[in-house]
Amino acid sequence: MNADIANQLYQQPAEAAAHLTPQVWAEANRLLLRKAIAEYAHELIIEPERLGPDQNGFARYQVLSDDAAVCYQFEAQRLALRHWHIEPASIRKLVNGAEQPLDALQFIIECRQRLGIREELLPIYLDEISSTLFGSAFKRMKADAPSSAELADAADFQTIEVAMMEGHPGFVANNGRLGFNAVDYRAYAPEAGSDIRVIWLAVHKAHATFASISTLGYEQLLAEEIGQDTVQRFTRQVSECGVDPADYYFMPAHPWQWFNKLSIAFAGYVAERKIICLDYSSDRYTAQQSIRTFFNTSDRSKRYVKTSLSILNMGFMRGLSPYYMSGTPAINEFIKQLVDGDPFLRANGFTILQEVASMGFRNFHYEAAIPLDTPYKKMFSALWRENPLPLLxxxxxxxxxxxxxxxxxxxxxxxxxxxxxxxxxxxxxxxxxxxxxxxxxxxxxxxxxxxxxxxxxxxxxxxxxxxxxxxxxxxxxxxxxxxxxxxxxxxxxxxxxxxxxxxxxxxxxxxxxxxxxxxxxxxxxxxxxxxxxxxxxxxxxxxxxxxxxxxxxxxxxxxxxxxxxxxxxxxxxxxxxxxxxxxxxxxxxxxxxxxxxxxxxxxxxxxxxxxxxxxxxxxxxxxxxxx
The missing domain is CATH 1.10.510.40 (Transferase(Phosphotransferase); domain 1)
Known part of the structure; x- marks a missing residue:
């Protein structure tokens, strides 16, 4: 975690929610409500009723709550693929004819029967909506956020990556990130743009698997990513724990994952020295839009690093399966050869970024207890992906x-x-x-x-x-x-x-x-x-x-x-x-x-x-x- 950010927010706790002002909260709710109505109507979850004729392509529509006590009215243009282009300023909420403030959470509750979400899952969905609104308000309060005109001329890929506002265009609850607290958000969310240092761990080979493409070995990967001096320092640290460094791999983890999951859920393995915490990386990274992938800003020639992150976001816990990791480089190498070997794709310029190496750590306790697929089996994996900058x-x-x-x-x-x-x-x-x-x-x-x-x-x-x-x-x-x-x-x-x-x-x-x-x-x-x-x-x-x-x-x-x-x-x-x-x-x-x-x-x-x-x-x- 960025220590400066954490210290500031823990010393001044009100700063963690300073972006939550009445004006920006109202704007975030209006925009999310616009998206909710549009995407739910697109999927026929709700079916707006037309109230009048088209005027310049737009018509007036309404959506009633499940009990018909609340009416939402808005102007919309119907586009191809059952797409609803809604004017956000036109949305009004009427209760007994009186206009009320727009509240995305309340809209979900008022339409819960048509949404079809189970009783036990509704609070989780409301949490995701709240978190999405929290993030939207933050992005709209960023003083240094570049305008679209400035982004059009931005030369730096990461400037554009950090500036993105919306996230997935289809999902209504698209920035849930359940598991992060307000300090974590400022430290790790892509839009925060904070420097992040991953945490390196030594992991015992009895539990860990390394895989890579045919042209890259483990020693070469480490030399290129952390350097021989750091490899030697980590090796000494493992020796000082009274175990043989030859029995271990060095593996990166997301800081949040170490503090919130690995040090606790894997506590037995830590106690038995099957996992040894080494140090933060010397390199600094920024989180990408996918949130668990990092771009190296200290050395822009190095690879992306992607790590397990056990937060709930858009219908999944964002882990990485150690079983899938074992085959990831081979699949990437196969697809790369297929794409590069196709004359048409080669002439078109289409290519892929290979995931060139991966590691996965297996927690045998969870494997023995849970035979089915579960996020508990995906808490500790990592991969390295090629950097696109050398392709330019x-x-x-x-x-x-x-x-x-x-x-x-x-x-x-x-x-x-x-x-x-x-x-x-x-x-x-x-x-x-x-x-x-x-x-x-x-x-x-x-x-x-x-x-x-x-x-x-x-x-x-x-x-x-x-x-x-x-x-x-x-x-x-x-x-x-x-x-x-x-x-x-x-x-x-x-x-x-x-x-x-x-x-x-x-x-x-x-x-x-x-x-x-x-x-x-x-x-x-x-x-x-x-x-x-x-x-x-x-x-x-x-x-x-x-x-x-x-x-x-x-x-x-x-x-x-x-x-x-x-x-x-x-x-x-x-x-x-x-x-x-x-x-x-x-x-x-x-x-x-x-x-x-x-x-x-x-x-x-x-x-x-x-x-x-x-x-x-x-x-x-x-x-x-x-x-």
Whole structure:
């Protein structure tokens, strides 16, 4: 923990909540209520009633509480993919005709029956909403927060990372972080931008496993990450404990995890010298948007470090499985070779950041007590991920793709600033972006049956003159899959878990839900709201991107036809329904498809822009081309 921050807040406790003023709290509630109504309506959890005709694309709507005693009225524009663009200033809460202050927590309680959240989980969800509001208020009170105009020209990747305001665009309770107290928030939250030093521990090899890609060994990793002098110092410390250093690995942990989990839940292992606390790192880091991943600010050439963090956030305890860690580098190496060996992806510039090494520590007490998957088995793991900075050419810079949805505290969006500075029109800029982002995802699916989790935080865009030129994918091992169970027999050992058995009609959801609904739906609103283009302009550009890719690959025509990107509608897999159904563990990681929550179908916004039916090739020719 940053000692200066902690000392200040513990000596002046009121400072921990100094950002919670009536004005900023009212603004945070209004904005979160806008998102709650929009996303719950998007998922058909609530169904707003229209009160009047359209005026300039907007109409008046209302939502009643479960008992119809409370009425929320607002103006909204209905966009593609059942998206609700709500004017926040228009939201009013009426009780017996009298206007009342907006309160996001009270809205959840008033609509709890339709939300369908179980009685025992409701308090946890309310905690997550409160924490989300707490963080929103902090971000809106930051005096040094750069404007969108300033971010558009920011050269430093970390300046942009720290400045992000919203978090996940779909989840309503998206910054729960349950487990952090107010001091922890200021020390470890990405938006706080605090310096963090990880804690190094020596862990006994009887419990710990190290894995790495074939070109990187344990000694080399340590030499590059902490240096030989520190390795020697840690080795002496272990010897002074009366044990053999050769029996131990050196492993980093999040400071919060050491003080709150490892030193207590693993106390027996600490007492038996199976875990030995060594020291804070000499290097300093900043937390990334994913909160448990750190960027090294002391030496910007070093790798990211990602650690287990047992806080509850967006439906999961944010641990790392030691079992998955053992196969993580092998999976990354396989995917890297696949991507780099594909001429089309190589020409496109698409690449991945490899998770090059990992460690996991097994707590045999929890394993013996709990046979099923549980966060208790994921409290102590770490991995190292490649740094994207060495991938840049002169004049290029990095930007998290989440930034395309960023709106600063003054209500100004970043995306229009980028487009304006690029010198391109909106549609030409979009074409460049889609070529960098969507095209490689289409190719991975159609050519390799390979899907990622390509949401904004998992993608890093490379920009040149404010224009995306290529995309870098990260978070590989836990969030990619080969949608062909028969591929398991062809995959190397430790990699075969990539092959999954998914119903055929679910396979394109990796594009339709994760890309169209999860990313492009929100980009469309930003552009329409800022009069950058029309909805038809936007979705026509997406359709053109798909058609251009398919036209360039006629050898895959049968597969394009079978998995048709231009179908009239597709299944709507819902995120908030998942979280509301079980906000402690919303997905069965052993069988993710079984956990999906559907809410009707979504009309495909590119269906009307189908140019033509692609020419078909004989099935035997298709099979030969895909070998």
């Amino acid at each position: 050419a002169p004049g290029e810079r990095l930007m998290t793709m989440a930034a395309l949805l960023h709106v600063d505290k003054h209500g100004h969006a970043l995306l229009p600033e980028l487009i304006q500075r690029s010198g391109l029109g909106t549609v030409p800029w979009l074409r460049r972006y889609l070529e960098a982002y969507l095209t490689p995802l289409l190719h991975c699916f159609y050519r390799h049956d390979l899907t990622f989790m390509p949401h904004g935080e998992n993608l890093i865009l490379v920009l040149d003159s404010h224009v995306p030129v290529r995309a870098i994918m990260k978070d590989i091992a836990e969030e990619c899959a080969i949608l062909d169970i028969e591929a398991k027999a062809r995959l190397p050992e430790r990699v075969d878990r990539l092959a999954v058995d998914v119903p055929d009609h679910f396979k394109l959801l990796g594009i339709f839900i994760d890309v169209f609904d999860g990313v492009l739906r929100h980009i469309n609103q930003v552009l329409v709201e800022n009069a950058c283009c029309t909805e038809d302009d936007f979705w026509r550009a997406v359709a053109d991107c798909v058609t251009d890719y398919q036209d360039a690959h006629p050898e895959q025509a049968d597969k394009h036809a079978h998995y048709d990107m231009f179908v009239p509608e597709f299944l709507h897999s819902c995120l908030n329904r998942l979280q509301l159904g079980n906000n402690v563990q919303m997905v069965n990681l052993a069988d993710p498809a079984s956990s999906l929550k559907m809410a009707g179908n979504l009309a495909n916004p590119i269906a009307k822009f189908r140019r033509r039916v692609a020419a078909r090739v004989p099935a035997d020719a298709l099979a030969e081309s895909l070998e």
